[in-house]
Amino acid sequence: MSLLDEMPLDRTSVSAQTACDHCGQPVGNYPIFSNTAVFCCAGCEIVYDALHVSGLEATYYKLREAEGINNKPIVAISEKELDLIGLDSPQYVERHTILRADGNREALLFLDGLHCTACVWLIEQMPKLLVGVQEARVDYVRNQLRLVWDNQLVQLSQVAKWLAPFGYKLQPARQSNLKERSQDEQRLLIRLGISWALAGNVMLLALAFYSGLDMSNQTELTIAGRWMSLVLATLSLGIGGIVFFQKALQSLRMAWKIRSLNRLHMDVPISFGILIGYFYSFWATITHKGDVWFDSITVLTAALLTARWLHLKSTRLAMDASDQLLTLVPTMARKISGKWNGDMNQPFELVSSELLNPGEVVVVYAGEVFAVDGIIAAGETKVNNSVITGESVPISCAVGDRVQAGATNMTGVVHVAVQATGEQTRIGKLVAWVREGSEKPAEVVQWVDRFGGWFVLIVLVLAVFTGILWWDTGSEQAMSHVVALLVVTCPCALGMATPLALAIGSGRAARAGIYLKQTSVFDTLDVADTIVLDKTGTLTAGRMKLIDWEGDLTAMQQAAVLESQSIHPIAQAFLAAFPETEALKRQLRHTIKGVETHPFGIKGEINQSILMIGRPDWVLQDIIDADPFLLEILENYAHTGDTPLAIACDHRLVAVARAGDEVRKEAFEMIQQWQHQQKEVYILSGDHPEVVIQLGKALLISEDHLLGHQTPEMKQLFVENLKALGRKVLMLGDGVNDAAALRAADIGIAVQGSSTASMVSADVFVTSAGLVPVQNMLISSRKVTYVVKRNLTFSLLYNLIMALAAILGWVNPLVAAVAMPLSSLVVIGSSVLQRTFIKDSNL
Amino acid sequence: MNILMVMVPIAILLAAGAVYAFTWAIRSGQYEDTETPAIRMLWDDEETNIKKKTS
Numbered sequence: 001m002s003l004l005d006e007m008p009l010d011r012t013s014v015s016a017q018t019a020c021d022h023c024g025q026p027v028g029n030y031p032i033f034s035n036t037a038v039f040c041c042a043g044c045e046i047v048y049d050a051l052h053v054s055g056l057e058a059t060y061y062k063l064r065e066a067e068g069i070n071n072k073p074i075v076a077i078s079e080k081e082l083d084l085i086g087l088d089s090p091q092y093v094e095r096h097t098i099l100r101a102d103g104n105r106e107a108l109l110f111l112d113g114l115h116c117t118a119c120v121w122l123i124e125q126m127p128k129l130l131v132g133v134q135e136a137r138v139d140y141v142r143n144q145l146r147l148v149w150d151n152q153l154v155q156l157s158q159v160a161k162w163l164a165p166f167g168y169k170l171q172p173a174r175q176s177n178l179k180e181r182s183q184d185e186q187r188l189l190i191r192l193g194i195s196w197a198l199a200g201n202v203m204l205l206a207l208a209f210y211s212g213l214d215m216s217n218q219t220e221l222t223i224a225g226r227w228m229s230l231v232l233a234t235l236s237l238g239i240g241g242i243v244f245f246q247k248a249l250q251s252l253r254m255a256w257k258i259r260s261l262n263r264l265h266m267d268v269p270i271s272f273g274i275l276i277g278y279f280y281s282f283w284a285t286i287t288h289k290g291d292v293w294f295d296s297i298t299v300l301t302a303a304l305l306t307a308r309w310l311h312l313k314s315t316r317l318a319m320d321a322s323d324q325l326l327t328l329v330p331t332m333a334r335k336i337s338g339k340w341n342g343d344m345n346q347p348f349e350l351v352s353s354e355l356l357n358p359g360e361v362v363v364v365y366a367g368e369v370f371a372v373d374g375i376i377a378a379g380e381t382k383v384n385n386s387v388i389t390g391e392s393v394p395i396s397c398a399v400g401d402r403v404q405a406g407a408t409n410m411t412g413v414v415h416v417a418v419q420a421t422g423e424q425t426r427i428g429k430l431v432a433w434v435r436e437g438s439e440k441p442a443e444v445v446q447w448v449d450r451f452g453g454w455f456v457l458i459v460l461v462l463a464v465f466t467g468i469l470w471w472d473t474g475s476e477q478a479m480s481h482v483v484a485l486l487v488v489t490c491p492c493a494l495g496m497a498t499p500l501a502l503a504i505g506s507g508r509a510a511r512a513g514i515y516l517k518q519t520s521v522f523d524t525l526d527v528a529d530t531i532v533l534d535k536t537g538t539l540t541a542g543r544m545k546l547i548d549w550e551g552d553l554t555a556m557q558q559a560a561v562l563e564s565q566s567i568h569p570i571a572q573a574f575l576a577a578f579p580e581t582e583a584l585k586r587q588l589r590h591t592i593k594g595v596e597t598h599p600f601g602i603k604g605e606i607n608q609s610i611l612m613i614g615r616p617d618w619v620l621q622d623i624i625d626a627d628p629f630l631l632e633i634l635e636n637y638a639h640t641g642d643t644p645l646a647i648a649c650d651h652r653l654v655a656v657a658r659a660g661d662e663v664r665k666e667a668f669e670m671i672q673q674w675q676h677q678q679k680e681v682y683i684l685s686g687d688h689p690e691v692v693i694q695l696g697k698a699l700l701i702s703e704d705h706l707l708g709h710q711t712p713e714m715k716q717l718f719v720e721n722l723k724a725l726g727r728k729v730l731m732l733g734d735g736v737n738d739a740a741a742l743r744a745a746d747i748g749i750a751v752q753g754s755s756t757a758s759m760v761s762a763d764v765f766v767t768s769a770g771l772v773p774v775q776n777m778l779i780s781s782r783k784v785t786y787v788v789k790r791n792l793t794f795s796l797l798y799n800l801i802m803a804l805a806a807i808l809g810w811v812n813p814l815v816a817a818v819a820m821p822l823s824s825l826v827v828i829g830s831s832v833l834q835r836t837f838i839k840d841s842n843l
Numbered sequence: 844m845n846i847l848m849v850m851v852p853i854a855i856l857l858a859a860g861a862v863y864a865f866t867w868a869i870r871s872g873q874y875e876d877t878e879t880p881a882i883r884m885l886w887d888d889e890e891t892n893i894k895k896k897t898s
Binding site for chain 1: 872874878883
């Protein structure tokens with residue numbers, strides 16, 4: 001800490017423009033002073049104090065500055081907002097944390113509020129600051145914290161309370177899912193690594209054969225080399241190849257059961273090729289006759305595993321994200337012990353919320369989150385459903401009313417009769433639905449998989465054909481050509497072509513802040529021909545702005561000063577339009593008198609004149625003298641769909657203005673592009689039709705595509721009707737009122753700031769505001785689909801040419817050793833090098 | 844040729860060691876998060892005047 005920081009603050013040097021010592025924003029008119037610093041709000045002060053008390057502030061602010069995101073400060077979370085129910089209970093600790101060999105506890109926890117690298121640093125200082133915490137490791141990408149602590153010295157609730165002032169909310173996760181997925185990935189990674197190591201060694205040995213070892217008279221060495229390859233290849237198949245064999249066997253059984261060739265997975269021909277190659281080489285090694293293919297099959301196995309691992313990694317990210325949604329529901333609940341008798345003071349016990357049965361009664365205190373879906377049995381309260389519906393106004397609930405898991409109990413103590421728990425709750429079902437979606441493969445992947453059966457059939461027919469063709473040259477020669485065909489046509493490039501391109505595409509998308517729930521979105525995005533947009537928040541910024549004004553500047557500035565007394569959205573529009581307001585206000589502070597806010601405007605005395613700002617009809621009734629020029633403009637404003645405003649000074653109309661929710665600046669260009677590409681663009685809004693029509697006209701959308709006064713049901717119906725007409729609909733929205741329509745559309749895209757409901761019902765979630773990411777996604781998904789097609793064409797062509805070569809007898813192990821890995825590499829390269837989801841593309 | 848009798852076991856031993864190290868690295872989560880460590884290494888090891896809170 002420098003000496004400068006220690007100096008007491010000179011209060012007279014602080015103006016409204018002084019930067020807040022925490023967040024860097026101007027402190028405004030009501031700064032909060034501490035001895036050494038000044039803040040814009042109490043929240044900033046809490047964070048600053050917490051940092052200061054821990055001695056972390058110097059490094060934290062330095063790191064944050066280095067990242068250049070001064071505009072995104074952390075906001076403290078009050079302890080009331082924390083849901084700590086049962087976090088320290090032995091049941092919770094036993095069930096959801098792991099006891100390590102050294103006696104410490106370990107758990108993976110979700111953290112809400114991580115937004116920069118300084119956050120990572122701050123949280124990882126915890127072991128130095130909190131006695132009992134041994135280790136804190138943050139996974140920045142997954143929003144996870146791995147915590148090791150001594151349960152005797154510190155408890156989870158203390159950790160949560162320590163984190164809260166810095167703005168991080170600890171969300172206890174159910175460990176099982178996370179652990180399981182991470183272990184699945186680890187196991188595959190081990191197989192993958194070992195397979196590559198084995199493949200590398202086999203290739204080295206093979207190099208000796210190709211360079212002429214088996215032609216020389218070093219027969220002993222040749223035999224040793226072959227046996228060595230055999231051992232290594234056996235290991236490779238046992239460790240890596242087994243993954244495909246199991247899957248192939250599964251699909252063979254399935255196909256046999258329903259007698260359908262379509263059910264044969266692509267893994268069947270892959271396993272088939274690998275095994276034929278292996279056993280033929282095995283036989284060749286024992287009998288010292290014929291070729292060995294060990295190098296080809298081991299490299300193939302490793303390459304295929306790579307594709308599979310990349311795919312697993314990308315789906316795991318999506319699954320973990322959906323698990324974070326589940327942490328909204330508490331893991332513990334207070335269950336009434338014994339039979340419920342309606343007495344509010346009945347004793348209770350802490351139990352895991354998943355172990356509750358319907359009919360049992362739980363107690364929920366004010367400030368807690370409901371752990372179950374149920375009906376209030378006693379008590380009354382206000383409930384905030386914003387997590388589920390996005391509606392932030394709390395609703396009153398009394399006996400007999402339904403409450404849902406994930407909602408917050410705001411005011412009173414209630415008894416809730418359990419109806420559903422865990423996955424059966426509404427929020428649980430939503431999460432399950434999301435998960436289901438992420439498991440559903442894209443159509444093109446399904447197509448490739450269904451192709452597996454036909455592939456086997458074609459290859460077998462070709463093999464028989466080759467055998468007959470070469471029969472004259474002797475059975476041994478014919479056999480080797482048949483094996484060459486079977487090995488070389490192993491459809492590994494084909495098997496990797498689609499999943500790899502899609503997995504890499506969705507991974508890139510996630511980095512660009514676009515989360516795809518399932519890769520099948522790519523197919524649909526490419527063919528979408530109708531785009532339905534929600535207005536507020538999607539097409540517009542969702543904030544009032546002064547779009548236009550005419551008249552006396554001084555009057556407008558004074559109006560802004562007067563408006564700064566109000567919190568109305570229009571007032572915000574004035575303040576944004578006149579940044580000098582704060583300075584002016586200090587000058588005129590003593591001349592402001594008798595400010596009244598009316599439903600239609602604001603009135604007050606400033607600089608010895610009476611100013612009125614508000615709805616034209618309200619202001620005009622008080623006017624003696626009105627400039628016809630201004631009146632005409634006012635008339636024009638009224639037809640724009642925006643909110644017209646009149647400003648009067650001493651009963652004289654001096655200025656007129658128009659405030660509106662400004663359309664995002666990229667909207668015009670985007671919509672032109674879409675319409676140019678023959679995509680139909682519709683705007684649906686709950687607003688007045690006139691507003692929608694004016695806005696749509698400015699964007700050059702034809703009038704019959706602009707609909708106002710839309711209820712959620714109407715929006716859904718509209719989308720469904722479009723679909724019934726055979727259109728592929730892409731819906732873009734943010735509010736709860738869009739959720740049903742998002743779900744109904746072929747692709748629903750939820751934009752930043754969406755309610756949980758619409759996020760969950762959408763197929764795509766975009767974390768940045770505006771239409772640019774949407775355009776990015778449309779362009780990129782075309783590229784991804786193109787890459788998929790390119791990969792498929794290439795691999796099919798490869799198989800065709802190699803099959804032909806094998807029939808003609810041109811394929812020997814050397815050709816295969818070059819061609820097969822090369823084909824896989826081409827597909828991997830083609831997938832990795834896709835230029836999709838570039839962050840700063842010039843759109 | 845006799846040298847092979849020495850070299851092959853040594854090679855196998857080395858390979859086994861590598862496999863063990865690799866398995867250990869994965870199981871202990873070295874490949875779990877490949878992004879955060881990149882951020883972490885940028886911090887200076889300067890001593891902040893951290894005050895330990897004894898709760």
